[in-house]
Amino acid sequence: MVGCERSGGTCFFSFHVFFPNQCKRVEQGPEKDGLALLLPTRSLYYSSHKTTESDPNKYGSCCLCSPSLIRICPPISLPCSSLFGRGGFSFETSGAMKVTVVSRSGREIIKGGIELKDSATVSDLQDAIHARTKKYHPSRQRLTLPMPPRTQGKPVVLNPKKRLAEYCDGDASSLTVVFKDLGMQVSYSTLFFWEYLGPLIIYPIFYYFPVYKYFGYEGERVTHPVQTYAMYYWCFHYFKRIMETFFVHRFSHATSPLSNVFRNCAYYWTFGTYIAYYVNHPLYTPVSDLQMKIGFGFGLICQVLNFYCHILLRNLRSTDGSGGYQIPRGFLFNIVTCANYTTEIHQWLGFNIAMQTVAGYVFLVVAALIMTNWALAKHRRLKKIFDGKEGRPKYPRRWVILPPFL
Numbered sequence: 001m002v003g004c005e006r007s008g009g010t011c012f013f014s015f016h017v018f019f020p021n022q023c024k025r026v027e028q029g030p031e032k033d034g035l036a037l038l039l040p041t042r043s044l045y046y047s048s049h050k051t052t053e054s055d056p057n058k059y060g061s062c063c064l065c066s067p068s069l070i071r072i073c074p075p076i077s078l079p080c081s082s083l084f085g086r087g088g089f090s091f092e093t094s095g096a097m098k099v100t101v102v103s104r105s106g107r108e109i110i111k112g113g114i115e116l117k118d119s120a121t122v123s124d125l126q127d128a129i130h131a132r133t134k135k136y137h138p139s140r141q142r143l144t145l146p147m148p149p150r151t152q153g154k155p156v157v158l159n160p161k162k163r164l165a166e167y168c169d170g171d172a173s174s175l176t177v178v179f180k181d182l183g184m185q186v187s188y189s190t191l192f193f194w195e196y197l198g199p200l201i202i203y204p205i206f207y208y209f210p211v212y213k214y215f216g217y218e219g220e221r222v223t224h225p226v227q228t229y230a231m232y233y234w235c236f237h238y239f240k241r242i243m244e245t246f247f248v249h250r251f252s253h254a255t256s257p258l259s260n261v262f263r264n265c266a267y268y269w270t271f272g273t274y275i276a277y278y279v280n281h282p283l284y285t286p287v288s289d290l291q292m293k294i295g296f297g298f299g300l301i302c303q304v305l306n307f308y309c310h311i312l313l314r315n316l317r318s319t320d321g322s323g324g325y326q327i328p329r330g331f332l333f334n335i336v337t338c339a340n341y342t343t344e345i346h347q348w349l350g351f352n353i354a355m356q357t358v359a360g361y362v363f364l365v366v367a368a369l370i371m372t373n374w375a376l377a378k379h380r381r382l383k384k385i386f387d388g389k390e391g392r393p394k395y396p397r398r399w400v401i402l403p404p405f406l
């Protein structure tokens with residue numbers, strides 16, 4: 001972003017070229033107020049300088065970027081920190097751009113490359129690839145910048161909303177991108193809908209229908225009240241999860257690989273069947289009335305709190321899912337990073353206190369292990385994003401998932 005402000009005989013250039021989290025203030029020049037910026041593929045710096053009108057370009061170019069690519073915009077004077085999350089910077093370029101699309105092994109995916117306007121976005125490139133290949137719908141394309149030789153780490157993933165010029169290394173007339181086919185995709189809502197639908201249907205089948213005669217139990221089945229409450233509790237939970245999927249969550253990713261539907265359904269449907277079989281079994285022995293009330297009471301409170309956590313997470317993003325990752329705040333999030341997982345685990349604990357089956361506890365342990373693993377990664381990610389440097393807020397001290405242990 002370039003700003004030019006004229007005041008009397010002086011011209012004030014204020015250059016802010018930035019990528020989220022990569023803006024760095026350095027001491028440079030007599031005013032010690034420069035900005036250094038590390039871009040993914042090169043480093044670039046510019047600073048705020050006062051210079052005379054007769055020589056406006058004395059400091060008006062940046063080191064690794066051709067001055068002709070820079071456009072003088074209306075005056076902009078923003079601190080580096082306020083630019084985070086807004087993404088991008090303005091370049092003035094002209095003409096066309098040739099994009100070479102290669103596989104990770106370096107093989108050209110689109111023979112001869114693709115010609116696009118230099119104002120084209122990554123999304124335009126994805127559409128162009130789709131138009132040339134048909135098989136690769138934009139949702140299954142992952143485009144990254146090539147990794148320089150002998151470098152470690154993760155490549156820069158191209159954001160569909162950004163202009164391709166923002167990823168050019170000085171020369172805005174050509175760009176090489178690495179293409180990866182993510183395979184067939186489904187929307188996140190579809191993925192979650194199918195994984196939760198299974199338990200929601202399977203469980204009542206064991207409760208309402210005489211399925212146990214197929215397992216060798218011919219006698220009359222006596223249904224205990226606790227089994228009825230468990231059925232309502234269970235169905236309420238999965239109905240709530242489906243509703244949250246469609247009306248509460250604001251996902252940052254549009255799609256997920258189709259293979260995840262089979263993997264997640266296998267997990268939820270199998271556990272749903274396993275637990276439903278034992279909880280509704282004709283030989284099931286109920287717990288005491290008091291234990292049942294404590295279990296379901298505690299579990300229901302946790303389900304409501306879990307819903308509240310999801311509302312708090314939803315409010316961190318705008319309606320279209322943009323806004324990236326923020327520091328979750330409010331209620332339990334003030335002490336634990338993944339309060340939604342904490343409440344989820346405790347609501348299953350409530351269910352198991354009330355039902356007391358081995359199957360239920362096995363599910364609780366497996367689910368807690370999975371969520372702990374995810375929570376550790378989310379905690380690390382938030383600490384990395386909010387590192388307290390260069391004007392970024394510092395992630396507050398918090399438990400990860402299960403205070404006072406983790």
Ligand SMILES: NC(=O)c1ccc[n+]([C@@H]2O[C@H](COP(=O)([O-])OP(=O)(O)OC[C@H]3O[C@@H](n4cnc5c(N)ncnc54)[C@H](OP(=O)(O)O)[C@@H]3O)[C@@H](O)[C@H]2O)c1
Nearest residue numbers: 249250251252253313316324325326327328340341344367
């Ligand atoms: N029983 C089980 O085995 C099990 C396992 C996992 C989850 N669950 C249940 O399913 C619920 C949802 O699971 P999940 O893994 O999808 O939860 P999650 O990753 O915490 O995400 C919930 C939603 O909040 C968003 N979000 C999370 N942290 C955010 C942040 N710092 N800033 C902005 N947005 C943020 C997520 O965005 P993104 O789209 O970017 O992720 C997502 O849309 C859990 O809360 C839990 O109740 C159950």
